[in-house]
Amino acid sequence: MNNFEFYNPTKILFGKGEIAKLKNELPKEAKILVLYGGGSIKKNGIYEQVTEALSHFEWMEFGGIPPNPEYQILVKALEVIKKENITYLLAVGGGSVIDGTKFLSSAALFEGEEPWDILKNKIRTEKGMPFGTILTLPATGSEMNSGAVVTNTETNEKLGMGGPGLFPQFSILDPSVVSSIPERQIANGLADSFTHVLEQYMTYPVDAILQDRFAESILSAILETAPKIMDNPSDYKTASNFMWNCTMALNGLIQKGVPTDWAIHAMGHELTAFYGIDHARTLAILTKSHYTYNLETKQEKLAQCAERVFGITEGDEKEKAEQCIEAIEEFFLSIGISTTLSSYTDEFEGTAQKIAKRFTERGWLAIGELGKLTPEHVEKIVEMSY
Amino acid sequence: MNNFEFYNPTKILFGKGEIAKLKNELPKEAKILVLYGGGSIKKNGIYEQVTEALSHFEWMEFGGIPPNPEYQILVKALEVIKKENITYLLAVGGGSVIDGTKFLSSAALFEGEEPWDILKNKIRTEKGMPFGTILTLPATGSEMNSGAVVTNTETNEKLGMGGPGLFPQFSILDPSVVSSIPERQIANGLADSFTHVLEQYMTYPVDAILQDRFAESILSAILETAPKIMDNPSDYKTASNFMWNCTMALNGLIQKGVPTDWAIHAMGHELTAFYGIDHARTLAILTKSHYTYNLETKQEKLAQCAERVFGITEGDEKEKAEQCIEAIEEFFLSIGISTTLSSYTDEFEGTAQKIAKRFTERGWLAIGELGKLTPEHVEKIVEMSY
Numbered sequence: 001m002n003n004f005e006f007y008n009p010t011k012i013l014f015g016k017g018e019i020a021k022l023k024n025e026l027p028k029e030a031k032i033l034v035l036y037g038g039g040s041i042k043k044n045g046i047y048e049q050v051t052e053a054l055s056h057f058e059w060m061e062f063g064g065i066p067p068n069p070e071y072q073i074l075v076k077a078l079e080v081i082k083k084e085n086i087t088y089l090l091a092v093g094g095g096s097v098i099d100g101t102k103f104l105s106s107a108a109l110f111e112g113e114e115p116w117d118i119l120k121n122k123i124r125t126e127k128g129m130p131f132g133t134i135l136t137l138p139a140t141g142s143e144m145n146s147g148a149v150v151t152n153t154e155t156n157e158k159l160g161m162g163g164p165g166l167f168p169q170f171s172i173l174d175p176s177v178v179s180s181i182p183e184r185q186i187a188n189g190l191a192d193s194f195t196h197v198l199e200q201y202m203t204y205p206v207d208a209i210l211q212d213r214f215a216e217s218i219l220s221a222i223l224e225t226a227p228k229i230m231d232n233p234s235d236y237k238t239a240s241n242f243m244w245n246c247t248m249a250l251n252g253l254i255q256k257g258v259p260t261d262w263a264i265h266a267m268g269h270e271l272t273a274f275y276g277i278d279h280a281r282t283l284a285i286l287t288k289s290h291y292t293y294n295l296e297t298k299q300e301k302l303a304q305c306a307e308r309v310f311g312i313t314e315g316d317e318k319e320k321a322e323q324c325i326e327a328i329e330e331f332f333l334s335i336g337i338s339t340t341l342s343s344y345t346d347e348f349e350g351t352a353q354k355i356a357k358r359f360t361e362r363g364w365l366a367i368g369e370l371g372k373l374t375p376e377h378v379e380k381i382v383e384m385s386y
Numbered sequence: 387m388n389n390f391e392f393y394n395p396t397k398i399l400f401g402k403g404e405i406a407k408l409k410n411e412l413p414k415e416a417k418i419l420v421l422y423g424g425g426s427i428k429k430n431g432i433y434e435q436v437t438e439a440l441s442h443f444e445w446m447e448f449g450g451i452p453p454n455p456e457y458q459i460l461v462k463a464l465e466v467i468k469k470e471n472i473t474y475l476l477a478v479g480g481g482s483v484i485d486g487t488k489f490l491s492s493a494a495l496f497e498g499e500e501p502w503d504i505l506k507n508k509i510r511t512e513k514g515m516p517f518g519t520i521l522t523l524p525a526t527g528s529e530m531n532s533g534a535v536v537t538n539t540e541t542n543e544k545l546g547m548g549g550p551g552l553f554p555q556f557s558i559l560d561p562s563v564v565s566s567i568p569e570r571q572i573a574n575g576l577a578d579s580f581t582h583v584l585e586q587y588m589t590y591p592v593d594a595i596l597q598d599r600f601a602e603s604i605l606s607a608i609l610e611t612a613p614k615i616m617d618n619p620s621d622y623k624t625a626s627n628f629m630w631n632c633t634m635a636l637n638g639l640i641q642k643g644v645p646t647d648w649a650i651h652a653m654g655h656e657l658t659a660f661y662g663i664d665h666a667r668t669l670a671i672l673t674k675s676h677y678t679y680n681l682e683t684k685q686e687k688l689a690q691c692a693e694r695v696f697g698i699t700e701g702d703e704k705e706k707a708e709q710c711i712e713a714i715e716e717f718f719l720s721i722g723i724s725t726t727l728s729s730y731t732d733e734f735e736g737t738a739q740k741i742a743k744r745f746t747e748r749g750w751l752a753i754g755e756l757g758k759l760t761p762e763h764v765e766k767i768v769e770m771s772y
Contacts, residue, residue: 001401001623001626003400003401003402003403003404004398004400004401005397005398005399005400007395007396007397008395009394009395010393011391011392012390012393012642013391014389014391014392014642014643015387015388015389015390015643016389017389207626207627208626208627209610209627209631210604210627210630210631211630213603213606213607214603216603217596217600217602217603218599220599221596221599224595225595237387237593240593240594240643241387241593241594241595241596244387244596244643245595245596248596256398256400257400257630
């Protein structure tokens with residue numbers, strides 16, 4: 001395996017009733033800004049649990065952070081942080097609220113003029129304002145990693161940021177929250193976490209026996225959990241597995257010592273930026289065409305996945321690899337997620353060219369685990385996904 | 387699954403050449419005590435790499451920490467720490483040196499009279515003197531957890547200690563060190579790590595899908611790595627897998643949300659205390675009799691392990707469980723580790739009674755995942771292992 005560094009200091013509090021422990025995790029003298037999204041936490045009882053736990057703290061709130069957290073809205077929260085001398089952030093929400101909070105953690109201590117530069121100039125955050133999270137929507141893994149993605153609606157850009165300063169100090173994961181999540185969001189969480197594992201696994205073998213088996217474990221666990229959680233999100237046991245699968249899918253562990261390929265995410269972010277398609281669904285759109293286009297370089301791992309995750313035993317390596325791609329598509333379809341761009345928009349013509357052009361302009365001239373996918377290749381992959 | 391808290395802030399630096407990065411991990415103003423064992427690090431080049439990396443630091447050394455780190459020797463190191471105003475500890479060794487360093491980390495800040503009380507009175511260490519480790523012998527997982535075991539040669543006791551203050555700040559894992567490890571120690575590392583996983587997995591199911599699959603992944607990875615590393619410890623790829631398997635086997639992850647059963651370790655420590663048998667070998671002695679004795683309560687997990695780890699498909703659940711126990715014994719034998727007490731000592735008569743008496747005296751009246759194994763049960767299990 002390759003050399004690696006692994007560091008993940010986020011403390012996880014997992015289980016029913018754990019939100020009450022929030023008060024033990026916050027510094028007593030903190031001045032806290034609670035961040036949340038569209039207000040669902042005020043309907044499902046989480047807001048009450050949080051305010052109860054905060055009763056002896058000084059705190060304010062900032063709601064309305066939208067899916068794909070918008071830079072233009074986040075800068076308003078940043079003004080509050082500065083004006084009110086906030087010292088601690090608490091994200092109560094899903095990946096978008098947590099990612100937005102990470103941006104604010106970084107921006108609050110950023111010394112430059114324009115906070116968007118953190119994303120535009122890929123500035124690594126070594127130190128951010130401390131923050132914790134209460135997860136209400138399992139999907140992105142943001143509750144236990146140090147990365148974030150922010151959308152700029154003025155420039156139609158969706159860019160990533162990160163750094164060791166952006167790990168949550170703690171994250172509270174209470175699977176009870178899953179019962180109130182709409183079906184569409186649960187399907188998104190399943191597809192998002194599944195693809196997170198694929199992007200860290202579906203490359204080429206480097207004799208990393210345990211990393212491969214861990215990745216296959218998460219894929220298998222998601223496949224086992226998916227029909228049950230789609231059928232009954234109120235089942236606590238199933239919800240627990242769904243939640244922990246999503247966290248483990250992107251907390252850094254399985255990508256250590258192995259090559260990774262974030263091409264599906266890179267292309268998918270553009271589909272969200274252009275058409276507002278749910279993040280998870282953009283991944284489902286691009287997976288089949290990406291793997292089919294790169295079958296030769298990914299064949300060995302695709303065949304290994306076919307055998308170990310999907311139990312496919314028939315055929316030679318190439319045939320197993322092809323069956324694996326089919327099985328992945330079937331999984332997306334089984335949870336009600338369409339896998340072609342044309343199912344989401346009628347205006348798909350020219351999308352491939354637009355994305356390739358953007359990659360060229362940004363200097364993203366060679367993506368994928370081998371650093372060989374040029375914008376020309378990207379154009380072909382996106383075209384195959386129409 | 388059960389509620390849990392997970393927290394592991396140890397930074398891992400993994401791979402060839404990583405020891406040179408030691409200088410970036412230590413505080414510049416630290417006064418460092420380097421701790422090591424019998425001096426093998428002076429023969430295999432590790433001592434030179436460490437001293438080179440320490441060239442701009444103020445440091446001293448304390449060698450001679452024996453396997454099963456002895457309290458009587460550690461208190462001499464504690465005197466050095468106090469006399470020389472040491473502020474940072476660096477363990478260079480295997481589990482014994484690291485465990486000894488953890489004891490010193492705790493004892494250095496302990497305010498009581500007698501540091502043995504930390505172990506005797508089960509005092510949890512919330513804050514210790516900061517320390518890092520350079521691992522030279524993969525086995526115990528101590529490099530990425532907050533527990534330690536210390537032996538008192540005067541009282542013939544081997545007791546555990548721990549707490550959130552005892553995580554190494556960093557651990558450097560360079561698989562190149564494996565090439566100079568004697569075969570006996572490599573076999574011990576395989577048996578120790580394998581049993582660590584078993585103790586966190588071989589209990590009863592609680593619908594923790596991912597934890598089960600992760601545990602099975604580590605068991606499978608150890609089984610795949612074992613014959614290769616026994617055959618050629620100089621193969622870097624195999625050594626990398628051996629090393630990472632051992633760390634992941636006991637860094638806290640797989641035990642979260644599931645019941646655990648540390649009975650084999652509890653009984654095994656007594657065999658080491660009485661007869662000086664290598665820790666890993668005491669585990670191999672007791673595993674078969676423990677699982678056979680508790681077949682009924684562990685049957686479901688034993689059968690699951692039979693299927694998923696050993697590929698056993700024949701028989702009903704009980705038969706699969708029995709085959710699993712046989713397969714585990716075969717694994718120990720395949721790496722040259724005998725599985726009966728009488729292979730290690732002629733004076734085994736009365737051992738079971740002595741251990742049961744000690745458990746009674748200590749008030750350990752109900753061990754195992756169900757809290758139902760009384761000293762009477764322990765006596766029978768140990769007797770079955772003669």
